[in-house]
Amino acid sequence: DAGVIQSPRHEVTEMGxxxxxxxxxxSGHDYLFWYRQTMMRGLELLIYFNNNVPIDDSGMPxxxxxxxMPNASFSTLKIQPSEPRDSAVYFCASxxxxxxIYFGEGSWLTVV
Amino acid sequence: AxxxxxxxxxxxxxxxxxxxxxxxxxxxxxxxxxxYVQYPGQHLQLLLKYFSGDPLVKGIKGFEAxxxxxxxxxxxxxxxxxxxxxxxxxxxxxxxxxxxLVFGQGTRLTINP
Numbered sequence: 001d002a003g004v005i006q007s008p009r010h011e012v013t014e015m016g017x018x019x020x021x022x023x024x025x026x027s028g029h030d031y032l033f034w035y036r037q038t039m040m041r042g043l044e045l046l047i048y049f050n051n052n053v054p055i056d057d058s059g060m061p062x063x064x065x066x067x068x069m070p071n072a073s074f075s076t077l078k079i080q081p082s083e084p085r086d087s088a089v090y091f092c093a094s095x096x097x098x099x100x101i102y103f104g105e106g107s108w109l110t111v112v
Numbered sequence: 113a114x115x116x117x118x119x120x121x122x123x124x125x126x127x128x129x130x131x132x133x134x135x136x137x138x139x140x141x142x143x144x145x146x147x148y149v150q151y152p153g154q155h156l157q158l159l160l161k162y163f164s165g166d167p168l169v170k171g172i173k174g175f176e177a178x179x180x181x182x183x184x185x186x187x188x189x190x191x192x193x194x195x196x197x198x199x200x201x202x203x204x205x206x207x208x209x210x211x212x213l214v215f216g217q218g219t220r221l222t223i224n225p
Contacts, residue, residue, distance in 0.1 A: 031211060043202065043215035055211065091155065099144050099163060099206060101213055105155040 002026075004104035006092050012110045018080040021107045023092030024073055033101065034067055034077050035091040043091075049075065082111045114139040116205050118216035125193055126224050133188040133219050135203030142208040145186040147177055150200045150218075159201075162186065173197070195225045 005024040013019055025032045033048040047057040052069045060067070064083070069075040079086055087110050095101045119134040137143065144163050148156040160171025167179040177188045186203060203216040 033213075042217040045212055045214070048211060050211070100146075100158060100161060102158075103148075103156040 004092055004094050004102055006090075006104035006107050008107055009105065010108045010110075012112065013082055015083055015111055016081045017111075018078065019082045019086070019109060019111075021077040021090050021092075021109070023075045023077070023104060025075070025092070025094030026096075026102055027073065029094035029096045029102075031095045031101075032069060032075050033093040033095075034075070035093060035103075037089040037091060037106070038087075046077070046090075079109075082109075084111045087111050114143075114205060114207060114214050116203055116214055116216035118201075118203055118219050120219045121217070122220045122222070124222045124224065127195055128192050131188070131190040131193045131197075131221070133201055133203075133221070135186045135188065135216060136184050137186070137203075137205040137214075138184065139205065139207060144206045144208055145177070145179060146204040146206070146213070147171065147175070147186075147188050148202045148204060148215075150202065152199070156202065159188070193221075193223050195223045197221060198223045 007022045031050050034046040035043050037043050046059045047067045049069045067077045089106045089108050091103050091106045093101045093103045115138045117136045146161045147159040149159050150156050159175050160169050162169045162179045170176045175190050177186055179186050200218045200220050202218045204213045206213045
């Protein structure tokens with residue numbers, strides 16, 4: 001299996017621009033998670049989906065962040081407008097009905 | 113809310129030294145416990161996990177961890193580290209039946225050759 005695939009791997013954008021991060025989970029996995037990693041706060045869960053339905057978005061920092069999962073093989077995390085404090089590594093992860101989560105390689109976002 | 117504490121932020125060891133990284137969690141119910149490793153510039157990879165049964169679990173690359181329920185701890189150990197173990201290590205906890213995986217702040221491990 002190819003694992004969890006994220007794109008872009010690296011993005012540098014200007015403050016105010018829209019950023020879209022993409023994720024393809026492992027085929028057959030029912031759950032998809034978006035995490036953010038920063039030096040200050042470590043790994044934070046932003047939102048997770050079960051069978052394409054958002055279940056818990058309490059970790060989404062503010063209205064500038066939105067996430068969608070239109071089908072079982074694709075999810076997006078959008079930031080509009082982006083701010084420098086959004087600079088972080090954004091990880092997508094997926095898991096089947098069991099307990100082990102598999103992470104993608106991350107999208108390294110820098111907002112200048 | 114559940115939380116995970118990793119007491120050591122940065123650990124520096126020489127090759128062949130023994131390693132123990134601390135992890136404590138705050139939740140009184142049944143939990144699933146994990147250790148992930150993140151090599152520089154890479155994603156998180158699962159080292160080992162505990163769901164039930166023998167509290168001493170063995171993972172990949174010679175790592176092991178012991179679940180001590182009375183201490184709410186799940187410390188990671190390795191008897192003899194290698195330079196290639198240089199990475200960041202994350203402890204994570206999931207309440208059984210729930211979906212969220214809560215991570216500790218991570219411990220950066222540097223191994224000097």
